Structure formats: structure tokens, C-alpha cells
Amino acid sequence: xxxxxxxxxxxxxxxxxxxxxxxxxxxxxxxxxxxxxxxxxxxxxxxxxxxxxxxxxxxxxxxxxxxxxxxxxxxxxxxxxxxxxxxxxxxxxxxxxxxxxxxxxxxxxxxxxxxxxx
Numbered sequence: 001x002x003x004x005x006x007x008x009x010x011x012x013x014x015x016x017x018x019x020x021x022x023x024x025x026x027x028x029x030x031x032x033x034x035x036x037x038x039x040x041x042x043x044x045x046x047x048x049x050x051x052x053x054x055x056x057x058x059x060x061x062x063x064x065x066x067x068x069x070x071x072x073x074x075x076x077x078x079x080x081x082x083x084x085x086x087x088x089x090x091x092x093x094x095x096x097x098x099x100x101x102x103x104x105x106x107x108x109x110x111x112x113x114x115x116x117x118x
Contacts, residue, residue: 005063006111012059013105016071017098019052024094027078031087042082049079056101067104071097 001009026048030041053075060068074097081090112118 001065001107001111003111003115003117005065006108007117009059009063009065009068009104009108010112012055012063012068013065013101013108016052016056016059016068016101017105019055020071020075020094020098020101023049023052024091024098027082027087027091027094030082038085042085046079046082049075049082053079059104063104065104065107067100067107071100071104074100 023045026045030038030045033041053072056068056072056075059065060072074093078090078093078097081087081093109118
């Protein structure tokens, strides 16, 4: 990985990690919503998840780091699970997606560290 890709990869991964953690927390919270509030909450959550997926797509296109593609695929699965109201399984898929972007961040960090930039 070259330095430019490492800088972009690290930046994208750290941002995505934060967003995915928030999404996971929102998914867990949605499961506890009163029945009447869940449909609206679910629609909003799906919109947020799709926005995060769009950001991950941007990261993938800008860096071609394979872990971003893996994270996108896992997040897509999580979105389908949220739509099916399978919140526990969706949260697990989001955790796997977080792990993928964490791996991208680590690989980028390693390159930056080797060049004395971190």
C-alpha cells in the first residue's frame, strides 16, 4: 500500500468505524422501542445504514482496500436483517463490518507507522 492510500484508508476506516458503532447501538436500541414506534425507527435506521454504506462505497472506490468491500457486503446483510426486524443478527453483522474496517485501519496504520508518520 502506498502512503497516499494509507492516509486515505486510515481516515476512511476510522470514520466508518465510529459510524458503524453508532449504527450498532441504534439497532440494539430499536429492538427495545415500543411496538408503535418501531416502524418509524426502523425506516430511519435503514436510511442511516444506507448512508454509511454509501460512505464505505466511497472509501472502497478511493482506496480499493478489500476490507472496505467486505464491510460493505456485511453491512448490506445487516440492512436486510433490520428490514426483516431481525435486530440481534443485524447487530452481529454490524460487528463483523466494524471488524473489517478495523482491519483496514490497522493495515493503513502499519504503513504510516513504518514511514514515521504516526
